[in-house]
Amino acid sequence: MTIAFKISEKTKEKMIKFFEDKRREKTPAYALFQADSEDTVVTLYESGKVVFQGISADIDADMWKQVEKKVNPSAIFDEPKEKKKDKETLDTKKFYRVSAIGSDEVGTGDYFGPIVVTAAYVAKENISFLEELGVKDSKKLTDDKILEIVPEIIKKIPYDTIILTNKEYNDTYSESMNMNKIKAVMHNKVLVNMTSKGYYTDYVIVDEFAKSFIYYNYLKGIPNVYRHITFMTKAEDKNLAVACASLISRFIFVKEMDKLSTSVGMHLPKGASDKVDLVGKEVITKFGEGKLKEIAKYNFKNTGKIKGLI
Numbered sequence: 001m002t003i004a005f006k007i008s009e010k011t012k013e014k015m016i017k018f019f020e021d022k023r024r025e026k027t028p029a030y031a032l033f034q035a036d037s038e039d040t041v042v043t044l045y046e047s048g049k050v051v052f053q054g055i056s057a058d059i060d061a062d063m064w065k066q067v068e069k070k071v072n073p074s075a076i077f078d079e080p081k082e083k084k085k086d087k088e089t090l091d092t093k094k095f096y097r098v099s100a101i102g103s104d105e106v107g108t109g110d111y112f113g114p115i116v117v118t119a120a121y122v123a124k125e126n127i128s129f130l131e132e133l134g135v136k137d138s139k140k141l142t143d144d145k146i147l148e149i150v151p152e153i154i155k156k157i158p159y160d161t162i163i164l165t166n167k168e169y170n171d172t173y174s175e176s177m178n179m180n181k182i183k184a185v186m187h188n189k190v191l192v193n194m195t196s197k198g199y200y201t202d203y204v205i206v207d208e209f210a211k212s213f214i215y216y217n218y219l220k221g222i223p224n225v226y227r228h229i230t231f232m233t234k235a236e237d238k239n240l241a242v243a244c245a246s247l248i249s250r251f252i253f254v255k256e257m258d259k260l261s262t263s264v265g266m267h268l269p270k271g272a273s274d275k276v277d278l279v280g281k282e283v284i285t286k287f288g289e290g291k292l293k294e295i296a297k298y299n300f301k302n303t304g305k306i307k308g309l310i
């Protein structure tokens, strides 16, 4: 992977300092230096152009983009819109007919119900089977359709799922353990597990919820981190392993919500709307606050609104 962009004089100075000890002996023509940053080769040219090369080039490039953004808030690294559109189409082709492990999560925007993260493995040979089931437009599938096809999917598609109950979520959540960090830890767990099984993969794809360097930052200190992830937005539209992961997560989420609804004897709505607040109020009235704390994400704004209703 090669990523190149231009930086300002200020960032140039910072870079020169930063890479002082990591410089290679030889400097290419017109370059100020060439240096090694773990797996990435970094070359800074006199013109201000900087080039990152290697398997984790995007991580190093992202870091320096942030530095440049700080000294030069108007800096633009994104390709022009037309090119971006082309890239989306290209991605859709590039990541579709491949063997891949993909992961996706559900429940992070829902006041009630657990967070569910799944990684699924789809081998090229299973693509047509999934197309026949109608997995391709996973976003558009209704819950009923999901309840119908997921049992078929999991007969053939290997997967791993983690469920974080809201009791666990409420015990875990803090300033330093925010929602995205919780997600990163969960994605990493299912990916470490699925990638250790020896399946052949062209890609390991995560539906992007944080920039890659932030994702890996969240995982600092964790002994076992899977590092060869391709992050992309709208990944469930581009790759069937992510689509399956998304559907399986939704299936399990729906089932868990049914169980929770039965346990309190009322229908618990998805999402975080006013409807949710009214049901939350009912839960407190009937069972007390302790129950709500078991089945809801307590740090959501809904909690304050619910208390205001009582």
Ligand code: MN
Pocket (backbone or CB within 6 Å): 104, 105, 207, 208
């Ligand atoms: Mn997602």
